[in-house]
Amino acid sequence: MSATKDIRLMKGNEAFAEGIIRAGCDGYFGYPITPQSEVLEYLSAQKTKERTGMVVLQAESEIASIHMVYGGAGCGKRVVTSSSSPGISLMQEGFSYLAGTELPCLLMNVMRGGPGLGTIQPSQSDYFQAVKGGGHGDYKMIVLAPASVQEMYDFAKLGFDLAFKYRIQVMILSDGAIGQMMEKVELDEQLPRLTDEEIIKKYPWATTGKTNDRERNIVTSLDLNPVKQEIMNRKLQEKFKEIEENEVRFESFECDDAEYLFVAYGSSARVCEKSVQLGRAKGIKIGLLRLITLFPFPYDEVARLAKQVEGILTIEMSAGQMIEDVKLGANGAVRIEHYGRLGGIMPAPAEVLNVLEENFINTKIYV
Amino acid sequence: MFETLPITKEEICRPENLVYSRTHLMTDAALSYCPGCGHGTIHRMIMEVIDEMNLQADTIGVAPVGCSVLAYEFLNIDMQQAAHGRAPAVATGIKRLMPDKFVFTYQGDGDLAAIGTGETVHACNRGENITIFYVNNGIYGMTGGQMAPTTLPQMKTATSPFGRNVETMGYPLKITELIAALPGTYFVTRQSVHTAANVRKTKKAIQKAIEYQKLNKGLSFVEIVSNCNSGWKMTPVEANKWMEENMFPFYPLGDIKVPK
Numbered sequence: 010m011s012a013t014k015d016i017r018l019m020k021g022n023e024a025f026a027e028g029i030i031r032a033g034c035d036g037y038f039g040y041p042i043t044p045q046s047e048v049l050e051y052l053s054a055q056k057t058k059e060r061t062g063m064v065v066l067q068a069e070s071e072i073a074s075i076h077m078v079y080g081g082a083g084c085g086k087r088v089v090t091s092s093s094s095p096g097i098s099l100m101q102e103g104f105s106y107l108a109g110t111e112l113p114c115l116l117m118n119v120m121r122g123g124p125g126l127g128t129i130q131p132s133q134s135d136y137f138q139a140v141k142g143g144g145h146g147d148y149k150m151i152v153l154a155p156a157s158v159q160e161m162y163d164f165a166k167l168g169f170d171l172a173f174k175y176r177i178q179v180m181i182l183s184d185g186a187i188g189q190m191m192e193k194v195e196l197d198e199q200l201p202r203l204t205d206e207e208i209i210k211k212y213p214w215a216t217t218g219k220t221n222d223r224e225r226n227i228v229t230s231l232d233l234n235p236v237k238q239e240i241m242n243r244k245l246q247e248k249f250k251e252i253e254e255n256e257v258r259f260e261s262f263e264c265d266d267a268e269y270l271f272v273a274y275g276s277s278a279r280v281c282e283k284s285v286q287l288g289r290a291k292g293i294k295i296g297l298l299r300l301i302t303l304f305p306f307p308y309d310e311v312a313r314l315a316k317q318v319e320g321i322l323t324i325e326m327s328a329g330q331m332i333e334d335v336k337l338g339a340n341g342a343v344r345i346e347h348y349g350r351l352g353g354i355m356p357a358p359a360e361v362l363n364v365l366e367e368n369f370i371n372t373k374i375y376v
Numbered sequence: 377m378f379e380t381l382p383i384t385k386e387e388i389c390r391p392e393n394l395v396y397s398r399t400h401l402m403t404d405a406a407l408s409y410c411p412g413c414g415h416g417t418i419h420r421m422i423m424e425v426i427d428e429m430n431l432q433a434d435t436i437g438v439a440p441v442g443c444s445v446l447a448y449e450f451l452n453i454d455m456q457q458a459a460h461g462r463a464p465a466v467a468t469g470i471k472r473l474m475p476d477k478f479v480f481t482y483q484g485d486g487d488l489a490a491i492g493t494g495e496t497v498h499a500c501n502r503g504e505n506i507t508i509f510y511v512n513n514g515i516y517g518m519t520g521g522q523m524a525p526t527t528l529p530q531m532k533t534a535t536s537p538f539g540r541n542v543e544t545m546g547y548p549l550k551i552t553e554l555i556a557a558l559p560g561t562y563f564v565t566r567q568s569v570h571t572a573a574n575v576r577k578t579k580k581a582i583q584k585a586i587e588y589q590k591l592n593k594g595l596s597f598v599e600i601v602s603n604c605n606s607g608w609k610m611t612p613v614e615a616n617k618w619m620e621e622n623m624f625p626f627y628p629l630g631d632i633k634v635p636k
Contacts, residue, residue, distance in 0.1 A: 069498035076462035080469025216454035229457035
């Protein structure tokens with residue numbers, strides 16, 4: 010009976026929380042905000058201290074949360090925080106410091122509509138902030154875009170693996186729909202947390218207490234010498250380049266013979282998947298490029314498809330942010346339009362298909 | 377001339393004659409602090425105690441933003457440099473995940489009592505089992521002598537050039553008395569390092585604070601009222617005199633909260 014799969018019906022936020030426990034997380038620090046509070050609630054109800062020894066602490070603010078993450082990450086621990094858009098804005102200071110000190114950690118943004126207090130409904134208007142760097146300085150973080158509850162779970166382990174492989178922060182850029190909806194999730198075996206001895210061996214940079222066999226370890230992003238600071242920055246840029254070369258992830262849906270292409274991620278990609286089916290049923294050859302990594306962005310795949318199709322429609326729950334990267338990838342090879350809903354409204358599959366038909370098919374001039 | 381001395385230098389420099397040596401927990405780096413500043417002495421006190429208690433391998437320190445931003449250059453222990461004011465949150469993250477380590481923050485008054493007030497109050501209120509060393513000189517030293525939350529009424533600074541007017545600029549914040557009122561703090565004291573006698577008292581307070589953390593008693597808070605002769609625009613001697621006459625009446629030295 011050991012082959013029986015552990016399948017449960019869970020909310021996206023709960024699946025993420027279960028995912029980090031099972032991936033061997035050492036500590037979660039967070040602050041309540043809709044629509045992601047289930048992460049902290051679920052973890053608090055799980056008695057993680059007894060289950061795996063994992064620490065769960067409700068901080069006094071998102072600012073405190075991210076700096077608690079910094080402290081734990083500096084010790085080589087697997088640490089996590091999650092929030093939603095306004096809270097993520099508050100954390101930008103910490104993200105910048107984590108980037109400057111090259112500390113690995115896992116972050117999640119369950120996006121809601123903005124700007125300001127905005128709304129609690131799903132949105133994708135934090136793309137620029139996540140992908141282009143919301144804090145100060147030249148930095149990137151790996152950004153993963155889940156489109157299902159299963160991926161909310163899976164990306165916890167993937168996120169830790171990438172974070173420690175590159176000593177970088179990994180953000181899971183989710184939204185209120187993915188966070189709140191319930192789907193079945195297949196769970197893995199519990200991974201053990203690393204012991205302090207294993208951490209000292211695997212992460213020699215961590216502040217674990219200075220012993221006689223090594224120099225002291227310092228976690229800092231400060232260097233008042235601009236020459237040294239430039240060298241550090243170049244090293245960071247080389248790392249981002251390596252990530253761009255090795256870690257691009259995407260999923261193609263009906264792209265092989267596609268004449269028209271949707272590009273989308275997260276909830277919007279789920280909508281587009283249905284739109285592709287509706288379009289195909291009408292005889293329109295549509296495909297979908299679903300982005301899984303937003304940084305690194307699949308520029309090469311967009312470039313390839315831009316030469317194949319007659320038009321690209323980007324679907325985002327924003328005023329058009331990801332479209333800028335799609336245009337960079339296509340480099341003028343094909344016409345690209347954006348369609349988005351704002352303020353917490355999700356587009357419907359038929360609505361999206363209609364926009365594609367109106368923009369690219371009904372307007373086609375036959376000679 | 378030297379040949380006629382009754383004893384030679386070599387005869388004096390023997391282990392049995394040794395009464396004091398610099399702790400190896402201070403690095404060889406030249407201190408970046410102004411001559412007359414208290415930071416160097418405070419660094420040394422903390423490192424001497426950690427050395428005497430044999431805690432080097434068990435210590436993780438958190439440096440702030442301010443004059444002591446480079447503290448890790450001088451202290452031969454593992455350290456993390458925190459964003460401005462966030463040291464108590466960083467220390468919370470470290471201590472919660474490394475509960476067997478001795479974790480301390482080293483913060484100035486601008487860092488701890490202005491931008492980091494929230495992190496300070498809540499770390500204290502949660503009773504985090506960490507130690508906070510709080511160096512209060514009533515001014516922002518590193519950025520060039522601007523008004524701090526602790527600047528005394530009528531005191532002139534770069535941003536209160538006509539003196540701190542409490543009606544428009546608010547009152548100096550006695551954050552030490554404030555956090556002493558919280559149930560999470562275990563030991564709260566205010567000391568100074570401007571005389572040899574005060575240095576000895578401060579060292580004792582540091583010892584107590586570390587002992588209490590080892591006993592998991594909650595948060596220990598050691599304020600050290602110090603000078604900033606360059607920010608105050610005085611000679612070191614004048615600054616210490618001014619500190620005694622003006623700072624100590626407002627920030628009186630002594631234990632504020634001691635275990636029953």
